[in-house]
Amino acid sequence: xxxxxxxxxxxxxxxxxxxxxxVPALLILGNKNFGISSSLRHICAACIPGNxxxxxxxxxxxxxxxxxxxxxxxxxxxxxxxxxxxxxxxVNEDLKKTxxxxxxxxxxxxxxxxxxxxxxxxxxxxxxxxxxxxxxxGFGTRYAGGCTSGHSIMGxxxxxxPSLVATICFMIGGFIMANYILPFILxx
Amino acid sequence: MNTEKIQTVDNNTACVNASEQNHPTxxxxxxxxxxIIFGIVFVKAEIISWFRIQEMFxxxxxxxxxxxxxxVFVGAISVFLIKKFNIKTIHGEEIVIAKKEFNKGQIFGGxxxxxxxxxxxxxxxxxxxxxxxxxxxxxxxxxxxIAGTWTYxxxxxxxxx
Numbered sequence: 001x002x003x004x005x006x007x008x009x010x011x012x013x014x015x016x017x018x019x020x021x022x023v024p025a026l027l028i029l030g031n032k033n034f035g036i037s038s039s040l041r042h043i044c045a046a047c048i049p050g051n052x053x054x055x056x057x058x059x060x061x062x063x064x065x066x067x068x069x070x071x072x073x074x075x076x077x078x079x080x081x082x083x084x085x086x087x088x089x090x091v092n093e094d095l096k097k098t099x100x101x102x103x104x105x106x107x108x109x110x111x112x113x114x115x116x117x118x119x120x121x122x123x124x125x126x127x128x129x130x131x132x133x134x135x136x137x138g139f140g141t142r143y144a145g146g147c148t149s150g151h152s153i154m155g156x157x158x159x160x161x162p163s164l165v166a167t168i169c170f171m172i173g174g175f176i177m178a179n180y181i182l183p184f185i186l187x188x
Numbered sequence: 189m190n191t192e193k194i195q196t197v198d199n200n201t202a203c204v205n206a207s208e209q210n211h212p213t214x215x216x217x218x219x220x221x222x223x224i225i226f227g228i229v230f231v232k233a234e235i236i237s238w239f240r241i242q243e244m245f246x247x248x249x250x251x252x253x254x255x256x257x258x259x260v261f262v263g264a265i266s267v268f269l270i271k272k273f274n275i276k277t278i279h280g281e282e283i284v285i286a287k288k289e290f291n292k293g294q295i296f297g298g299x300x301x302x303x304x305x306x307x308x309x310x311x312x313x314x315x316x317x318x319x320x321x322x323x324x325x326x327x328x329x330x331x332x333x334i335a336g337t338w339t340y341x342x343x344x345x346x347x348x349x
Contacts, residue, residue, distance in 0.1 A: 006232075012251050015233030016258020022226055024266035029218050031207035031277050033286045034263075037312040040337040054341035067216040069316050071223015072230065076320030079231035091239045092248040099242075110237035111309070111323055118325050129307050134315075134329035136304030138336025141312060143297025143347065145288065148311040151298075152256060155288050157263030162290040166298040171245075173302015178245030182306060 006083050009090075023157050032064055035150035037141035039065045102186040125188040144169070206284035207277070230317040238309030245306050291349040297340075304336075 026032040042059045049055035088107040099105070104112045120126030141147040144166045146155065152170065155163020230236045235255060243249035269275070270283055277283060288294075305311055308329055310318065315333065318326035340347075 009234050010229065010232040012233065012254030013258050015229050015235060015255045017262050018225060018229045019255065019259040020262025020266065022222060023263035024270060025222050026219070027267075027270060027283050027285070028275065028277055029222070030209075030211075030215070030279065031281055031284055032219070033206060036316075037337075040312060040334050041341070043334050044338045044341060048338060050338070050342070052338075052341045052344075054344050055338075063213065064216045064219045067219040068223040068226075071220035071225075072227040072313060072316045073223075073320035074220070075224035075227020075229075076231050076236070076317035077227075077322075078224065079228040080321040083228070083232060085232075089234065089237060089239055092243050092246075095239065095243055095246060095248050107239070109323075110231070110234060110239070110321070111318070111326075112238060116238070116323055116325050118328075120325070121328065130325065130328050131332045133304050133307030134332030135336040135339070136300050137308055137310070137312065137315070137329070138304075138333030138338075139340045140297045140299070140301025140304055140336070141333075142337045142340040143293045144301055145291075145293055145297070147301065147313070148256070148305075149313055151288070151294075153259050153263055156260045158267050158285045159264065160288045162288040162294050165290065166288075166294040169295050169298025170302045170305060173299035174241075174245045174306040175302075176299075177303040177306035178242060181303070185307065 007085050009085055019153065020157070023154060026068075030064065032068075033150070034154040035146055036065075036069070037138075037147035037150060038062070039069050040138050041142060042066070099186075102183075104186075123188075125185060128185050128188060140173075206286060207279075207281060209279055209281060211279075226313070227317050227320055230314055231321055236310065236314035236317045236321065241305065241309035293347070293349050296348065304333075 023034050026034050041055070042062045042065055045055040045057060045059040089110060091107055096107075099112070104114045106113045114120065115126065115129055121130060144151065146163070146166060148170065151163040151166040156167060233255060234240050235252070240249065240252055244252035267285065275283060308315070310326075310329070312333065315326055315330050319330070
């Protein structure tokens with residue numbers, strides 16, 4: 001009974017409360033401001049600083065961020081292996097109709113296997129979406145100075161208006177891409 | 189009495205770590221535990237699902253708006269209480285919240301990240317969760333995101349801010 005309840009997808013309010021509580025947890029545990037995209041910068045600073053001033057800082061002081069990310073990987077592993085939802089993902093019917101036009105019909109997992117697989121990397125669509133999309137995420141988050149966690153959750157929680165600007169731009173960019181550009185990419 | 193310190197984060201030397209204290213590396217284990225909780229919620233509430241992000245940007249589901257909205261609400265109350273009661277860290281340090289300075293990067297970079305978010309269906313947190321959840325092809329997306337971050341660092345001075 002208990003496990004059955006845990007295996008069904010969790011509702012938004014549970015997720016929202018837990019994620020919201022990460023903000024004070026990190027502050028109280030060690031004065032850490034919630035943020036994830038900076039880890040990408042710390043990886044650059046640690047591995048490929050390339051003599052660029054942007055990557056010349058003491059990344060070892062930020063090593064907590066790598067531990068945090070390690071925890072995310074472990075947590076996802078636990079959830080998918082021990083708390084997994086055995087049923088296909090429930091997806092909006094209109095979206096399913098749209099995606100079927102692009103040959104996406106697999107709802108067994110949280111990501112469509114037609115796009116997010118190593119095989120897809122041998123298609124133009126896969127290259128644009130995985131490599132191009134990833135590049136935009138890395139470039140954009142650093143240019144904006146944060147991602148959904150740093151700006152939308154940490155920044156908005158501490159009532160900082162630049163984070164509101166960033167969040168609105170995240171959403172505008174996402175709306176434009178999902179509705180007007182992604183249809184072309186999906187048909188590649 | 190509002191005694192909180194505001195730390196200005198210079199984008200060039202920035203860190204999101206406001207602690208001045210030095211602790212042994214194993215002290216960081218506690219962040220692994222917080223991460224584990226985060227990772228479980230990411231998967232169980234399907235936040236890492238490409239389908240959920242498409243629904244969000246196509247206004248076909250309330251789910252992600254509910255998640256982010258509730259998280260901001262709970263986070264804001266928490267920050268308010270920390271300030272109001274001047275709550276310290278477990279090591280007795282004063283809590284410092286990094287101040288976000290406005291620059292045009294939040295607009296241009298924000299739009300660019302929005303494009304990437306809608307394509308990959310993931311922001312950086314879920315990308316790491318994908319690896320734990322067995323979507324190994326996402327390693328390519330992460331490597332590309334690292335390349336994107338590096339490219340930003342390379343062209344930073346030439347970009348409008």
